[in-house]
Amino acid sequence: MRVVVDLNRCQGYAQCCYAAPEHFVLRGHEILFYDPAPPDAKRGEIARAVQACPVRAISAEGLDAPERPEAGAAS
Amino acid sequence: MSPSLDPGIVIVGASLAGLRGAEALRLHGYAGPLAIVGEEPHPPYDRPPLSKHVLAGELAPGATALPNLVPLRATWHLGVAATGLDRPARTLRLGDGRVLPYGRLLIATGAQARPWPGSEEAALDGVFTLRGRDDAAALRAVLAQGPRHVLIVGGGLIGCEAASCCRDLGIDVTLVDPNPTPLARSLGTFVGGVVSGLLERAGVDFRPGVHVELLEGDTFGRLRRAHLRGGETIEADVAIVALGAVRSTGWLAGAGLMADAGGLTCDGACRVLAADGTPCQDIYAAGDVARWPNPHYGGRLIAVEHWGNAVEQAGHAARNMLAAREDQQPYAHLPAFWSSQFGVNIKAVGLTEGADTVAIVQGSRATRRFLAVYGRAGRSIAAVSFDEGRWLPAYAEQIRAGRPFPPIRDATDQTRIATHVPGFPAPRRGRAAPAETGGIHV
């Protein structure tokens, strides 16, 4: 499956790292390194990462409704 | 035109802006035909990881395909470039000779790496630019073989990120830049000096104030060395040319639009302007290629080559494309970017261009964790964070509201605010229409 993170939005809360530790890692103080192509078998973990992100910076195919049409002010 | 004959909306450009524009059209209820034309053979992919994790070998070049967040029901024309636009006929000419009719058009052709000026030198084995997935794959393959010495020409974001990767891989690297520090054009030398320190600590041979005059090859057409102005040479078997980007507008020559290497000029609602300055009602632009009057910066024409703008402007243009003529909303984007290099997360908001002052308002340069705010004529116009991203939203608010400089006093963890000269180099010579391009140049 495909994943992308809006790293402008990302605040390094690291909630995704607890939800899917093999696919999201925080490096240094606040660099998020993530796997943009996790296996389908990890859909449950990725879904938890998407939902747990406090700023909704993670998008994954088929897992979250897209951003609001008027989104952007926050990013 | 009967609905069955409606050619619908065509999007030129199949990268981030093109994809997000298509999604936004569907999300806003557009149900008609939708075609997407992309010069590269690849479905839309994400670029930021290319100069970081792909070069470092942590991600395969093909791994960054972008998720498709909305069912698109689109016709894809990939691996074929748009080569011309006939506005009176409402058609696109494609590289394979086909002619594609459109009802409305969204131009999101982005930008290309600025090539090395000498084409023979640029063609030498070992000379790379870094923009697309194929560039990254080729460069990664060479780095994986352990080159003797890598020369990076240009200390912008891409150049610095590439240098960081090379050092992580244990490769000797020299970074040259005509300015006194890296990132001098985007952040100024005051903040850029911190990046000089990062390069030094990582063991990068940084050569400020250096101009490369010539790339010399051997008899087999392989890069051997670079000749610098002043006669010095640098031995290198790989050169990464990181001189920024030029907007992909060449295919619009003759289309009667306001387009040049600095961008495609739009009105505030993302509608493309005809050569006479009137907006085309049926042609919009978004992403790196679009240059529009930004209300945050006095309506100056600005093009922003960053991820966040591609997403937001594509969404905005799509919304306006479907809205009535009297309901065209202006696009008021506050530019933002991030970069990670040498273990530090750099995030910025606003445009530093024209800043006359800079102040460290949180943390310190000595610890390489700080937040700096840029002021222009007493107003706060931009902020950059080095590993202090948590404060950035507060400063972004201040910049969006055009608050005085410095914007926040009496903060926690804040020592006395001292102001400094940001140290921006003189405008680059030989640029196409430098006064009309904004963005945070790298």
Add this chain to the structure above:
Amino acid sequence: MSDTLLAEEPRVAPAGTAPAPDDTLFAQILDPANRANPYPLLARLRERPVARQRDGRYAVSTHAEIRSLLFDPRLSSEDLPPSRRPHTGHVLKDWILNPIKDRVATAHRPLIFRDPPAHDALRHLVMQQFTVRRVRGTHDRVTAVVDALIERCRGRDRVCLVEDLSYPLPVAVICELLGVPEADEPQFQAWATQLSTALEPDARRDEDTRRANVASFDAIADYMKRLIAEKRRRPTDDMLSGLANHADPATPKMGDFDLISTAILLLVAGHETTVNLITNGMLTLLRHPLELERLRRDPERAPRVIEELLRYEPPVHFRTRKALGDIAIAGETIPKGAAVMLVLAAASRDPACFPDPDTFDPDRADNQHFGFGGGLHYCVGAPLARIEVEIALVRLCQRLVRPCLARDPPPYRPGAALRGPASLEITIDGIL
């Protein structure tokens, strides 16, 4: 009201203007009479995003404004709740004049009451121990505890969720993570319950509460001191052992006072809030039987359900900060020194951010709730809470046969900041 936190200033209503807005809304929210359903009051509060209250405090209730302030370095967590107000205005003199216990409490306040850089150093040390491995490692234990607690209800036609599950679960989990012996859990539960009242804004003004909190604090601090000594003698694989035997010479370690206050914080903050989240969660599902049924059939919905619960019935309704400087926001200026109430629960129901905010809808998009706060004080224990609540709610939905609320609304505990039912009676037709 009797609130004398800040001196009341005379209010002059300019002639010919609209009627003065109700500046007692926050006081009404604190009133236990409004505990069962504070949301109409929160909606009225949102009419003025930044509203000065009669007692001088400022209530901030809208999403955009709270988001802005959560990231604003001019808001401090240090001064509230104060152990003592400054007497002389001279820092050193105040410190000397303060009673010794308050001096210690001030210097070694837990990280939720600290600003950077002290906050960051403490939080960093905690996060080093609150590892992904440890947190995810609780999964099996949580499942076992939940199932055992549910099993104990077999043969009954009624469960009291708070007593039977919500209370015992978090304390068992945090004790295991910290490294507290299982036998001491009941004692911990009592301390945690008492000390959580210290997080309410009026706790310090009630002399009985204050005295009880001091007694609990002394008892738990004494217990922790002994436990830390034990962890130094015989380290085990738990957070307290890790904190007490800090090995990294590159970073400063936690002093013993900070170690004690941090351990107490982890217990208190991780306990009451999780109790409320589980109880509020089951209450909400029982009020939305369709959602309960969907979760029962499809446990993969749990992450969405939980985030929506955190928005819709959050365990923490507001947090307090102090303005270090004048802050211009939403047409108001919060003056330097003012107490600022960030009404997170109101922002999480702001219609400007959440369409149909009073509808419980796990399928909503872009749910940027403040259920765990935000900014640098974002809940440390959030990942653990998510695990506990998910397992608890899914197992309850799967194992309770025909659960129904025996009483709606349930009785609430007095806390307004940490809001939750005192008990939740559920009738059942059995246990699966």
